[in-house]
Amino acid sequence: xxxxxxxxxxxxxxxxxxxxxxxxxxxxxxxxxxxxxxxxxxxxxxxxxxxxxxxxxxxxxxxxxxxxxxxxxxxxxxxxxxxxxxxxxxxxxxxxxxxxxxxxxxxxxxxxxxxxxxxxxxxxxxxxxxxxxxxxxxxxxxxxxxxxxxxxxxxxxxxxxxxxxxxxxxxxxxxxxxxxxxxxxxxxxxxxxxxxxxxxxxxxxxxxxxxxxxxxxxxx
Numbered sequence: 001x002x003x004x005x006x007x008x009x010x011x012x013x014x015x016x017x018x019x020x021x022x023x024x025x026x027x028x029x030x031x032x033x034x035x036x037x038x039x040x041x042x043x044x045x046x047x048x049x050x051x052x053x054x055x056x057x058x059x060x061x062x063x064x065x066x067x068x069x070x071x072x073x074x075x076x077x078x079x080x081x082x083x084x085x086x087x088x089x090x091x092x093x094x095x096x097x098x099x100x101x102x103x104x105x106x107x108x109x110x111x112x113x114x115x116x117x118x119x120x121x122x123x124x125x126x127x128x129x130x131x132x133x134x135x136x137x138x139x140x141x142x143x144x145x146x147x148x149x150x151x152x153x154x155x156x157x158x159x160x161x162x163x164x165x166x167x168x169x170x171x172x173x174x175x176x177x178x179x180x181x182x183x184x185x186x187x188x189x190x191x192x193x194x195x196x197x198x199x200x201x202x203x204x205x206x207x208x209x210x211x212x213x214x215x216x217x218x219x220x
């Protein structure tokens with residue numbers, strides 16, 4: 001006997017359903033109908049549910065990638081911000097230190113009295129003590145003080161040493177000594193010098209040059 005082709009169990013069940021509910025059909029037609037009934041739901045599922053969701057998933061994946069990139073940028077910016085804050089803190093500390101070394105307007109008279117007291121404490125006689133006009137510089141002003149002192153050489157050296165140890169910046173320039181006379185065991189000298197102290201202004205006097213800016217041409 002020739003072997004008969006076996007029909008799959010699911011197909012047999014579907015064929016039985018078709019035979020029961022509908023008119024008897026040829027086996028080939030039954031198989032075609034069965035395949036259609038199986039494939040059509042799959043196709044509908046793909047186009048109606050799966051395919052649109054795939055696009056949504058791809059869109060969400062792209063958004064996730066972009067968000068990760070933005071988060072990395074934010075982390076980098078936060079790290080740079082911390083560096084900037086640290087730099088600002090250093091600048092503020094330096095500013096406070098500079099403000100201590102450079103007196104303000106209201107502190108200048110006290111500083112001048114302090115210098116005069118140092119000279120008297122060193123046993124010197126001030127013949128003249130003349131603060132000059134301010135000379136504006138970038139972010140500070142220079143205040144000259146011309147003094148003429150009478151006293152022993154060593155006392156003059158002690159006075160200048162004490163001036164150099166002041167909390168404020170005071171420099172000494174143009175020291176001249178002469179006209180000595182003997183008084184007891186000491187040789188008295190008449191000394192002149194210029195002291196310079198500085199006041200913080202925070203004003204830039206010279207304007208920075210702009211690169212690439214053409215110089216004005218002289219009128220003909």
